[in-house]
């Protein structure tokens with residue numbers, strides 16, 4: 001018997017991914033920085049008007065590159081929202097930085113910019129805002145604090161490709177930004193990421209760090225006779241096979257984004273009255289932001305109802321997930337001095353958030369099934 005199943009996420013082919021992967025093999029260039037990597041770089045640079053985009057093996061690795069580029073060293077403080085994925089800060093802790101966990105806004109779940117200035121000390125070196133769900137952080141206020149204190153901003157834009165804040169693309173505000181092309185993202189190569197570089201002074205060193213600390217890029221441009229070890233670095237460049245897959249996805253960006261917009265709006269409309277009646281919070285999208293339609297989340301009234309809701313849907317074959325656990329209460333967060341009560345909004349939201357099925361392959365009928373089931377949940 002076919003049991004009903006609505007996946008939380010399911011990667012799907014949306015365009016010419018398979019054809020491009022075959023082409024990459026025919027090109028006899030499946031290591032990094034082949035023709036498809038270059039196509040992805042140009043597409044991102046042109047679409048976003050950024051001086052440089054470099055594909056990486058993950059968003060985590062793009063953030064690691066940013067930490068090396070900023071010369072983060074022991075004792076430097078890095079401010080991050082408490083409600084984020086571990087990589088946002090782990091990349092900097094790898095350089096021996098000390099994390100400073102800032103609480104989030106209860107509406108957009110983004111870093112609370114009103115608390116930012118008080119968190120700055122003479123040791124603050126970087127602020128890493130995360131555009132949660134692809135809804136822009138208050139970048140005007142964040143950039144103002146950063147400028148006044150001479151602190152770098154690196155946007156963790158894992159969720160927000162093609163989203164905008166006040167008409168400007170997310171990922172183009174700070175000195176750099178990281179993107180993710182992990183399976184759960186709007187555009188994917190399974191695993192993958194990119195570093196967007198907004199200040200040209202970082203470009204040459206970024207190429208070196210990405211190529212194991214060698215000046216191989218200069219060599220390929222004919223600027224040096226042989227390439228050698230010149231700096232710190234690692235292997236952060238993806239295979240051109242992955243770039244070929246990703247290019248097939250990025251090419252279809254308008255189609256992908258309009259499908260996701262339609263899914264998002266359908267959930268929002270269908271759940272509006274239900275949410276209001278049952279004290280469930282739906283996402284807040286400020287009028288001055290254009291979201292990237294990365295996810296649809298809801299905030300249940302409390303932890304107990306959240307757990308029951310997830311189980312109830314799972315029993316019906318409908319898969320939802322929660323995230324993130326407050327970073328300051330993780331083992332590592334505790335090690336850095338995190339205590340219960342430090343970030344009350346994050347602690348509360350983390351208990352109540354549920355992400356609904358949302359992906360490029362989600363059909364209207366699957367979404368309808370999910371919505372019908374949600375509306376019948378007994379509070």
Ligand SMILES: Cc1ncc(COP(=O)(O)O)c(C=O)c1O
Pocket residue numbers: 058059060061084085087088130156158159179180181182192193
């Ligand atoms: C906000 C944020 N930053 C970074 C990452 C890490 O991305 P990746 O898996 O591409 O390393 C994630 C993963 O989902 C994320 O949600």
